[in-house]
Amino acid sequence: MSEIHVIEQSGEEPDGTQNSLGSASVLPFPAKKGKTEPLAPGEARPGEWEAELPDEQPDNDGAVAEGDPVDPPKHEFPPSIAEVIEAKDKARRPVLPDWLTSAQQRAAIAKWAAGHYGQTTAYHLVRTPVYSAKLLAYAPRGAVRWVGATGRWVSDAEGLPVRLAAVRTEDAGEYLKLSRQRDARVKLRSIIATLASVIGLGAALAMWVLAPAWLLTLALIALTGALGWVGAPADRPLIDAAKVKFRHRKLTSDIVTRAFLAAGLTKPDQGIAFPQPIRQDGDGWRVVVDLPYGKTFSDAVKKRDALASGIDVAETQVFLDRDTTSSRRVSMWVANRDPLAVPTGRTPLLGADRVDFWKPFPWGRDERGVEVEISMLWLSLLVGAVPRQGKTFSARTIALAAALDPYVRLYVFDGKASPDWRKFSMVAHRVGFGTVPQGGVDPVMHLVNSLQELKADVEDRYHRLSELPLHVCPEGKLTPTISRDKKYGMPLVLFVVDEVQEYLMHPVHGKTILDLLVFLARVAPAVGVSVMTATQKPDDTACPSVLRDQHQARFALRVGAYQVSETILGAGSYGEGLDASRLLKSHKGVGLLKGMSDDAGIVRTYLADGRDAETILTRAQALRQSEGTLSGDAAGEAPADAALATILDDIAAVIGKGETKIWSETIVDRLADHRPEVYGPWAEMDPKPKAEQLTAALKPYGIGTDQIGRRIDGKTVNKRGIERAHIAKAITERNKKRDAG
Ligand SMILES: Nc1ncnc2c1ncn2[C@@H]1O[C@H](COP(=O)(O)OP(=O)(O)OP(=O)(O)O)[C@@H](O)[C@H]1O
Numbered sequence: 119m120s121e122i123h124v125i126e127q128s129g130e131e132p133d134g135t136q137n138s139l140g141s142a143s144v145l146p147f148p149a150k151k152g153k154t155e156p157l158a159p160g161e162a163r164p165g166e167w168e169a170e171l172p173d174e175q176p177d178n179d180g181a182v183a184e185g186d187p188v189d190p191p192k193h194e195f196p197p198s199i200a201e202v203i204e205a206k207d208k209a210r211r212p213v214l215p216d217w218l219t220s221a222q223q224r225a226a227i228a229k230w231a232a233g234h235y236g237q238t239t240a241y242h243l244v245r246t247p248v249y250s251a252k253l254l255a256y257a258p259r260g261a262v263r264w265v266g267a268t269g270r271w272v273s274d275a276e277g278l279p280v281r282l283a284a285v286r287t288e289d290a291g292e293y294l295k296l297s298r299q300r301d302a303r304v305k306l307r308s309i310i311a312t313l314a315s316v317i318g319l320g321a322a323l324a325m326w327v328l329a330p331a332w333l334l335t336l337a338l339i340a341l342t343g344a345l346g347w348v349g350a351p352a353d354r355p356l357i358d359a360a361k362v363k364f365r366h367r368k369l370t371s372d373i374v375t376r377a378f379l380a381a382g383l384t385k386p387d388q389g390i391a392f393p394q395p396i397r398q399d400g401d402g403w404r405v406v407v408d409l410p411y412g413k414t415f416s417d418a419v420k421k422r423d424a425l426a427s428g429i430d431v432a433e434t435q436v437f438l439d440r441d442t443t444s445s446r447r448v449s450m451w452v453a454n455r456d457p458l459a460v461p462t463g464r465t466p467l468l469g470a471d472r473v474d475f476w477k478p479f480p481w482g483r484d485e486r487g488v489e490v491e492i493s494m495l496w497l498s499l500l501v502g503a504v505p506r507q508g509k510t511f512s513a514r515t516i517a518l519a520a521a522l523d524p525y526v527r528l529y530v531f532d533g534k535a536s537p538d539w540r541k542f543s544m545v546a547h548r549v550g551f552g553t554v555p556q557g558g559v560d561p562v563m564h565l566v567n568s569l570q571e572l573k574a575d576v577e578d579r580y581h582r583l584s585e586l587p588l589h590v591c592p593e594g595k596l597t598p599t600i601s602r603d604k605k606y607g608m609p610l611v612l613f614v615v616d617e618v619q620e621y622l623m624h625p626v627h628g629k630t631i632l633d634l635l636v637f638l639a640r641v642a643p644a645v646g647v648s649v650m651t652a653t654q655k656p657d658d659t660a661c662p663s664v665l666r667d668q669h670q671a672r673f674a675l676r677v678g679a680y681q682v683s684e685t686i687l688g689a690g691s692y693g694e695g696l697d698a699s700r701l702l703k704s705h706k707g708v709g710l711l712k713g714m715s716d717d718a719g720i721v722r723t724y725l726a727d728g729r730d731a732e733t734i735l736t737r738a739q740a741l742r743q744s745e746g747t748l749s750g751d752a753a754g755e756a757p758a759d760a761a762l763a764t765i766l767d768d769i770a771a772v773i774g775k776g777e778t779k780i781w782s783e784t785i786v787d788r789l790a791d792h793r794p795e796v797y798g799p800w801a802e803m804d805p806k807p808k809a810e811q812l813t814a815a816l817k818p819y820g821i822g823t824d825q826i827g828r829r830i831d832g833k834t835v836n837k838r839g840i841e842r843a844h845i846a847k848a849i850t851e852r853n854k855k856r857d858a859g
Pocket residue numbers: 461462503504505506507508509510511512536654706707708722723724725726
C-alpha cells in the first residue's frame with residue numbers, strides 16, 4: 119500500500135531526495151514566497167507533504183544512479199504454462215503456405231496463371247502470320263547453312279585446326295595418326311550421308327507421289343519452319359517476347375523501410391520493426407510494421423500517398439488496416455495492380471432461385487477478392503456518391519436480394535424517376551417514381567402515405583410483439599417464423615428511397631417526409647423494417663444530418679472531397695483510413711462500407727444491369743405469386759387507404775362536439791396541434807397553398823372544393839365551410855370499401 123506522510127520542512131535536503139528513483143519520494147511543494155517561521159519538530163504546514171512509493175523502501179544503497187538500467191529484470195517470475203503455450207502458438211508458422219491451404223488464395227493464383235498464360239498465348243497467336251513470313255524468308259539461308267554444316271561434318275572440318283597444328287610443329291607421328299583417324303571418319307560419315315540422302319530423297323519422292331495433300335503441306339511447313347529456324351539471325355529472335363509484363367514486384371524489408379523513411383514515419387536511426395515476415399497475400403503482399411513509439415496508425419493513413427511512392431506503386435495499390443493489438447502497428451497490403459479497377463462481375467443473384475433475407479447475402483468482393491456478404495437486418499443504410507459512380511446499382515442489388523425473398527415487403531421510391539427502379543413495380547408493395555403526379559397518382563403523396571402507413575405498422579408491431587405468447591416470441595423480437603407467418607402480418611420490410619434529396623427538398627411535403635424517415639430509420643429496424651436511402655447530395659440542406667445520423671450503416675462510393683466522405687460515413691471515418699474521395703472515376707460500383715459489421719472496408723459491388731434486374735424481378739414476381747405474397751401496388755391493390763384515411767379520422771377528431779361547419783384554415787391549424795409531425799408543415803404554409811393542401815388531401819374521398827369551406831386571406835371563397843356530415847359520410851364509405859377489400 120502506498121503511504122503518504124507528513125515530513126518536516128527544514129532547510130536541509132530530505133534523505134534520499136537526490137536521484138531518489140528507488141524511493142520515488144516527491145519533494146515538498148515549494149513553500150510560499152516570503153518569510154517562513156521555523157516549525158517545531160513533528161509539525162507541518164498544510165500542503166507540505168511527501169508521498170512515498172512503494173511501501174517497501176529499498177535502503178539508500180539501492181537508489182538508482184544515473185545511467186543505471188531501469189527496466190524490470192526480464193525473468194523475475196517464471197511464465198505460466200498458458201503464457202508459454204500462447205507465445206509458442208503465436209510463433210508457430212503454418213506447415214503449408216497460405217496459397218496452398220486457402221481456397222481463395224488458390225483461386226487468386228489460378229486466376230492469375232490463367233490470365234497471364236492466356237494473354238501470352240493470345241499474344242503469340244495473333245503474331246503467327248508475322249512469324250510465318252519470317253520463317254519463309256529465312257528458310258533459303260537455313261538451307262544453305264544446313265548444307266554447309268553437313269559438308270563440314272562429312273569432311274571432319276572440326277579436326278582441321280589440330281591437324282594443321284601438327285604440321286606446324288612438324289610432328290610427323292601425330293600428323294599420321296590424325297590423318298588416319300580423319301580418313302576413317304570421313305569414310306564412315308560419307309556412307310551415312312549417302313544413305314541418308316538416298317533414303318531421304320526416296321521418302322520425299324514417295325511422299326510427293328503418294329501422300330495426301332494435307333500431309334504434304336504439313337511436311338512442307340515443318341521443313342520450311344525448321345530451315346527458317348536454322349536460318350534466323352542470331353541477334354534477332356524469331357519470336358518476340360510477349361510484351362505483357364505485369365509490374366509484379368517482390369516486396370522486401372528494404373523497400374518497406376525505404377517507403378516509411380521517405381514518408382517521414384520513421385528516422386534512419388529509429389527504423390521500423392517487422393513483427394511478422396512479409397508474405398504473399400492473394401494478388402499482392404502483406405506486410406505488418408511496427409512504427410516507432412509515438413507514431414500511430416492515423417499518421418500512416420495520412421501518409422498513404424508517400425508510402426505508395428516509396429514502394430513505387432500507385433496509391434490505389436496500397437491498403438492500410440488497423441491492428442487492434444497496438445496503435446503503432448500498421449498492417450499494409452500492397453496489391454500487384456489496382457484491384458479496384460478490376461470488375462467483380464455479375465451478381466450471383468442471377469443464379470439464385472430465392473434468397474433468405476434473414477441470412478447474409480453476397481453483395482460484392484473486397485479489394486483482395488474475398489466475397490463480402492451483408493445483411494440488412496436491424497439496420498438502416500445510407501448510400502452516397504457523386505453521380506454515375508454506381509450508387510443506384512449498388513443499392514438496387516440489395517433491393518434485388520430482398521425481392522428474391524418472397525416474404526420481404528418492398529417499398530421503392532425513386533426521386534429522379536430514372537428507368538433504374540421501374541421494374542420494381544412488379545414486386546413492390548408500394549412504388550413511386552419522381553415527384554410529378556402521373557396517371558392520377560402523386561408520387562410524393564404516395565410516399566407520405568406509405569411512410570405513414572409504415573409508421574403506424576411499426577408502432578403496432580412493438581405492441582403486438584410484446585403481446586405475443588412467449589413460446590411464439592421468446593425474446594419479444596421478430597423471428598423468421600413470425601415474419602413469414604401471414605397471420606401475424608409482420609413481414610420483413612425494406613424501404614428504399616433513391617435520390618432521397620428530391621423528396622426531402624419538396625416545398626410542401628419535404629418536412630413531413632423527413633420526420634417520417636427519421637422516425638423509421640431510428641425506430642423501425644428493431645421490428646424488421648429497414649430503411650435504405652441513397653443520395654448524391656449528402657449535405658445538410660439536401661439530406662439533413664438528423665436523418666443521416668439515424669443510419670447505422672453507410673456506403674460511400676466516389677465523392678469529390680474527404681469532407682463529403684466524412685459526411686456520408688460519419689465523423690471520424692477519415693481518421694480510420696476511410697476516405698471515399700480517393701476512389702477514382704474508373705472505380706465504378708466500388709465504395710467504402712461502414713457500420714454493417716465491426717469491420718469497415720472496401721466493397722466492389724457485383725453488377726446487375728437493367729436486363730439482369732429484370733430477369734431477377736421476373737423470377738421474384740413468380741415466386742411471390744406462388745407464395746401468395748404479392749401485395750399492394752404490385753398486386754394492383756388500391757393505394758394506402760389506411761394512411762389516407764387518417765386525414766378523415768383526424769379531421770373528425772378535431773371537429774368540436776357542437777360544430778357542424780368549420781373553415782379550412784381552422785381545420786389545418788387544429789390538425790397541426792393534433793399531429794404536429796404530419797400537419798405541422800401545413801400550418802406554416804401561406805393561406806392559399808394551405809387551403810389547397812387540404813383540398814388535395816380530401817379529394818380522393820369525394821370531398822370536392824365546393825364542400826370545403828375556404829377563407830383565404832380573410833376573404834371567404836366558399837361560405838359553406840367544411841361540414842361534419844361530409845366527413846362522416848366519407849368515413850362510412852371508406853370503411854365499407856375497406857371491409858369489402
Ligand atoms: N458494380 C458495378 N460494376 C461495374 N460497373 C458498374 C457497377 N455499378 C455501376 N456501374 C456502372 O456505373 C454506371 C453508373 O451507375 P449508377 O446509375 O448506379 O450510378 P449513380 O451513381 O446512381 O448515377 P446517377 O446519380 O446519375 O443515377 C452504370 O451505368 C454502370 O455502367
